[in-house]
Amino acid sequence: MAANPQLNAHGELQHLLSIEGLPREILTQILDTAEPFAGVTEREVKKVPLLRGKSVFNVFFENSTRTRTTFEIAAKRLSADVINLNVAVSSTSKGESLIDTVYNLSAMHADIFVIRHGSSGAPYLIARHVKPHEHVINAGDGRHAHPTQGLLDLYTIRHYKKDFARLTVAIVGDVLHSRVARSLIHGLTTLGAPEVRVIGPQTLLPAGVEALGVRVFHDMRAGLKDCDVIVMLRVQNERMNGALLPSAQEFFKSYGLTAEKLALARPDAIVMHPGPMNRGVEIDSSVADGPHSVILPQVTYGIAVRMAVMSIVAGNN
Amino acid sequence: MKILLKGGRIVDPASGRDEVGDLFVADGKILGAKEKPDRTIDAKGLVVAPGLIDLSARLREPGDEYKATLASELDAAVAGGVTSLACPPDTHPPLDEPGLVDMLRRRAKALARARVYPVGALTVKLAGERLAEMSVLADAGCVAFSQANLPIADTQVLWRALQYAATFGYPVWLRAEDKWLSREGVAHDGEMATRLGLAGIPGFTETIALGTVLQLVRATGARVHFCRLSTAAAVEMIRAAKKEKLPVSCDVGIHYVHLSELDLGYYNTQCRLDPPLRTQRDRDALAAGLADGTVDCAVSDHAPVDEDRKQLPFAEAEVGATGLELLLPLALKWGEARKLPLAKTLARVTSDPARVLGVHSGRIEPGAPADLIVFDPKAPFQVTPESLKSQGKNSPFLGYELAGRVRATLVDGLVVYEQ
Numbered sequence: 001m002a003a004n005p006q007l008n009a010h011g012e013l014q015h016l017l018s019i020e021g022l023p024r025e026i027l028t029q030i031l032d033t034a035e036p037f038a039g040v041t042e043r044e045v046k047k048v049p050l051l052r053g054k055s056v057f058n059v060f061f062e063n064s065t066r067t068r069t070t071f072e073i074a075a076k077r078l079s080a081d082v083i084n085l086n087v088a089v090s091s092t093s094k095g096e097s098l099i100d101t102v103y104n105l106s107a108m109h110a111d112i113f114v115i116r117h118g119s120s121g122a123p124y125l126i127a128r129h130v131k132p133h134e135h136v137i138n139a140g141d142g143r144h145a146h147p148t149q150g151l152l153d154l155y156t157i158r159h160y161k162k163d164f165a166r167l168t169v170a171i172v173g174d175v176l177h178s179r180v181a182r183s184l185i186h187g188l189t190t191l192g193a194p195e196v197r198v199i200g201p202q203t204l205l206p207a208g209v210e211a212l213g214v215r216v217f218h219d220m221r222a223g224l225k226d227c228d229v230i231v232m233l234r235v236q237n238e239r240m241n242g243a244l245l246p247s248a249q250e251f252f253k254s255y256g257l258t259a260e261k262l263a264l265a266r267p268d269a270i271v272m273h274p275g276p277m278n279r280g281v282e283i284d285s286s287v288a289d290g291p292h293s294v295i296l297p298q299v300t301y302g303i304a305v306r307m308a309v310m311s312i313v314a315g316n317n
Numbered sequence: 318m319k320i321l322l323k324g325g326r327i328v329d330p331a332s333g334r335d336e337v338g339d340l341f342v343a344d345g346k347i348l349g350a351k352e353k354p355d356r357t358i359d360a361k362g363l364v365v366a367p368g369l370i371d372l373s374a375r376l377r378e379p380g381d382e383y384k385a386t387l388a389s390e391l392d393a394a395v396a397g398g399v400t401s402l403a404c405p406p407d408t409h410p411p412l413d414e415p416g417l418v419d420m421l422r423r424r425a426k427a428l429a430r431a432r433v434y435p436v437g438a439l440t441v442k443l444a445g446e447r448l449a450e451m452s453v454l455a456d457a458g459c460v461a462f463s464q465a466n467l468p469i470a471d472t473q474v475l476w477r478a479l480q481y482a483a484t485f486g487y488p489v490w491l492r493a494e495d496k497w498l499s500r501e502g503v504a505h506d507g508e509m510a511t512r513l514g515l516a517g518i519p520g521f522t523e524t525i526a527l528g529t530v531l532q533l534v535r536a537t538g539a540r541v542h543f544c545r546l547s548t549a550a551a552v553e554m555i556r557a558a559k560k561e562k563l564p565v566s567c568d569v570g571i572h573y574v575h576l577s578e579l580d581l582g583y584y585n586t587q588c589r590l591d592p593p594l595r596t597q598r599d600r601d602a603l604a605a606g607l608a609d610g611t612v613d614c615a616v617s618d619h620a621p622v623d624e625d626r627k628q629l630p631f632a633e634a635e636v637g638a639t640g641l642e643l644l645l646p647l648a649l650k651w652g653e654a655r656k657l658p659l660a661k662t663l664a665r666v667t668s669d670p671a672r673v674l675g676v677h678s679g680r681i682e683p684g685a686p687a688d689l690i691v692f693d694p695k696a697p698f699q700v701t702p703e704s705l706k707s708q709g710k711n712s713p714f715l716g717y718e719l720a721g722r723v724r725a726t727l728v729d730g731l732v733v734y735e736q
């Protein structure tokens with residue numbers, strides 16, 4: 001297997017493609033760097049000059065207003081110039097290849113590429129073709145990884161729980177199609193969370209998922225018992241009413257998070273969701289808006305974490 | 318033209334003979350006696366063996382000449398020591414009309430390199446709906462009928478196709494794959510696909526289809542050759558089917574006895590193959606099955622793909638690996654790892670595929686076609702795009718050092734390649 005494509009010759013973060021394969025030190029460095037940035041967002045002047053004169057290209061081959069916006073805000077708060085390219089509706093529809101698109105963007109002198117692509121592994125291909133001073137940040141590729149989401153989840157957990165060493169974390173729902181779940185699992189196992197559980201029907205759990213270091217539960221009540229953290233995953237509408245799930249109602253009955261099921265977790269458990277939420281499908285409104293929910297703080301921390309990642313890779317030249 | 322191959326180590330996989338000596342060739346045949354040669358090739362320190370017979374090599378004609386041409390791929394074949402090859406019908410258009418088959422054979426003959434045996438389409442356009450005109454295609458020179466990598470989903474059509482082929486005694490070559498189960502999948506459904514976030518193709522995709530076809534073989538008596546086994550369970554099923562004396566044989570792609578899902582690494586599209594690379598356990602079972610003869614032969618499954626179609630995200634990349642020039646070194650590597658005698662190693666790429674194909678080559682005996690190779694089994698070379706004559710430079714082994722270089726190739730008694 002080739003050398004880790006995310007690290008430079010000094011073992012520093014060159015690209016952020018996946019949480020898998022990153023050493024604990026780098027994950028901790030990102031989370032620590034994000035702490036003061038979380039403060040910046042509270043200030044009246046929400047800007048620091050770390051990336052002044054640098055260009056961040058948000059290149060989205062798949063639509064996502066929310067993720068793109070948080071990257072844009074993060075880059076602007078670091079004083080970078082931000083260019084948003086919605087490639088989903090431009091070059092590729094004219095038949096341009098992915099590599100040609102990258103070469104063209106590279107000729108426009110970017111410092112950081114933020115890439116969202118529908119196909120797993122696309123950011124690896126792009127990272128192999130950018131110039132040495134250019135950095136690639138994966139903003140979600142297929143079912144593979146969404147490392148900044150994983151990192152903001154880790155940041156949120158650390159903020160509320162302080163330490164990973166005694167935590168039981170449950171990830172519930174469509175793990176099969178979820179890049180968020182994969183990134184968070186790798187992050188939690190790297191940072192030493194002793195018990196990570198995945199909960200869902202067989203149809204939504206990928207083959208051999210145990211090998212990622214998780215315990216599998218099909219019964220949600222058993223899986224939630226004594227959990228410190230519950231992460232609900234979004235179930236895409238197109239997965240309903242087919243061979244994977246009979247209906248949204250039936251999914252909610254078995255795997256939706258209600259106040260009654262939440263009561264099986266620890267009294268101080270936190271509830272997370274990467275958004276956008278389907279109320280009444282994976283989560284009941286009373287839980288989403290209830291005292292255990294940290295869903296909105298997740299969004300806020302997401303900006304700080306993305307600022308941290310951008311400032312770290314830009315500093316590793 | 319009379320040629321003497323002088324002083325080489327003559328290895329005949331069909332008889333197991335392995336001794337140093339001289340071999341005389343005249344009028345396209347291997348001779349039993351000495352005759353004054355017009356030309357002498359010094360084979361001292363080299364192995365003289367039958368040319369390789371490859372049951373699956375895509376030449377990309379007609380229709381995909383931008384990927385490769387008959388000329389480039391037949392040059393690659395003889396450089397790799399392949400003197401006979403069967404080409405699957407998945408060209409554009411597919412080989413479902415006698416005119417196409419005839420043209421392919423003529424063009425191949427005119428190039429005077431390796432012998433080309435076209436495999437005809439089992440169904441029209443390989444669509445799995447209407448039977449192709451097998452009898453007409455057989456007259457045009459098709460040696461068997463196949464669906465290439467496009468298995469028939471409709472089991473009634475499959476049943477009828479096997480009945481019809483059995484009526485005339487035509488061999489049918491099939492990939493065992495359940496098309497519904499493999500839908501959308503791009504990698505073996507296991508730990509690696511889960512890590513990489515790739516849609517999976519479970520191993521039972523193969524065994525379920527294999528079970529179906531074996532039942533149909535029992536019902537129809539059709540002679541079926543299973544192409545590209547990929548799982549340990551399938552090897553077991555073939556072992557049992559052979560014990561039952563069913564008229565079946567099978568092959569494995571040479572890449573599959575060396576590589577596993579782990580070689581996907583960080584989305585290495587050179588390892589995007591069909592069927593997918595599976596677990597190490599599967600790989601070991603295939604390598605063992607090939608050694609004990611459950612798996613009859615190894616093929617290159619040569620599929621030249623241009624670089625643009627590999628420089629894509631894994632799921633979008635085109636399947637296939639170049640193989641004609643790597644079949645010999647990779648077969649030698651397999652034989653060496655399993656400590657097999659050279660004659661046995663070579664049998665899996667010469668006399669055994671000859672038996673499946675029903676041809677008289679693949680052996681060294683008086684009167685047999687003089688399709689021969691002279692090679693140095695120890696000569697090392699690095700696999701680079703420049704080292705390959707094939708237009709397809711797509712190989713999981715790029716950068717590897719392999720051993721086994723062909724020094725001369727004879728087809729029909731004529732030297733068609735020399736290094």
